[in-house]
Amino acid sequence: MLQDINKVGVVGAGAMGFGIAINFALWGYPTTITDINDKALHRSMRNIESALNIFVDEGLIIRKKADEVNHRITFTTDLSEMAANSDFITEAITERPEDKRELFNKLDNLCPPHTIIASNTSFQVLSDFASDVKRQRKIIITHYFIPPHIVPGVEVAKGPGTSDETFNITCELMKKIRKVPIRIAKELPGNLMNRIQNAMRREAYLLWAAGYATAEDIEMGIRTTFGFRMANEGPMMHYDLSGVWKYSQDIRDHYAEKYILGLGQSEISAEIAEKIKRRMAEGKPWIIDPNNYDEAKEKMDRAYIKCLKCRFPLKIDS
């Protein structure tokens, strides 16, 4: 039952872990973050402080609340201590199947039988790394979107053994911490949203590699056209609002065949694929100056919070 979840743990104090911890601590859960790397834990402490300062600055919470949240989050490199004391654990470690497999098996042995263990994996399914875990009924995916302490939606995905009870408790828990659970009833590599997001990303990189437009123009085009609308409509709602469903049958047939199924399915030649791979291998951003990464992230977090306040009026100071 949801009431049995009183303390939570987060494993992995990287880009996602600190934000995931903030969500739980904001809504009253004593939260422990653990990492194998002491430096990552220290960075996480600073990230949490800075994220809470931005929340205060933007009027989402009052200073007293920020201090309470900060005190509610503890840090340790001792996995067994965190595991023994957590009713719900979110794994957010490096996306390497063998590391996740080892961790899930360890957690399975260290946690009390009632503990639910969730993974924030982006690309894998539970069968890829959690098939040896004994508590199959109590493992699940909760997939957050960066920055996880701000973006409302979280995909909640079942594995082959996940019980309905675990699925429902996890969705209720997400609602309790004011997230919007997106329910995925069976295993799907990439979950729902990364598949959709990557369809666009693949096409964007491919059009860049084929020389149709600069990275800046592709980026600006998406943000100022359909991306601009996307806080309010997805492809289903867009179909409804654009009135395409009112077109005559022959135009709707054409729309489905040529526009939806026919366009934007460019073939990736070996040369184009190589160019995209080489670009990714460079390990540098497209647009932002890597020396100003933190400033760029803060600017974006503040912009997201402004949208959050319009769409999900949220003042977390009770």
Ligand SMILES: NC(=O)c1ccc[n+]([C@@H]2O[C@H](COP(=O)([O-])OP(=O)(O)OC[C@H]3O[C@@H](n4cnc5c(N)ncnc54)[C@H](O)[C@@H]3O)[C@@H](O)[C@H]2O)c1
């Ligand atoms: N960054 C994103 O945009 C994003 C979005 C959604 C999901 N994810 C997923 O979340 C997970 C974490 O991603 P991230 O971007 O925070 O990675 P990251 O590299 O920033 O952080 C990973 C952290 O895990 C720690 N770690 C590695 N192995 C560990 C272990 N065995 N025990 C404890 N700590 C360990 C590392 O020291 C590091 O601090 C990945 O599965 C990733 O695919 C990332």
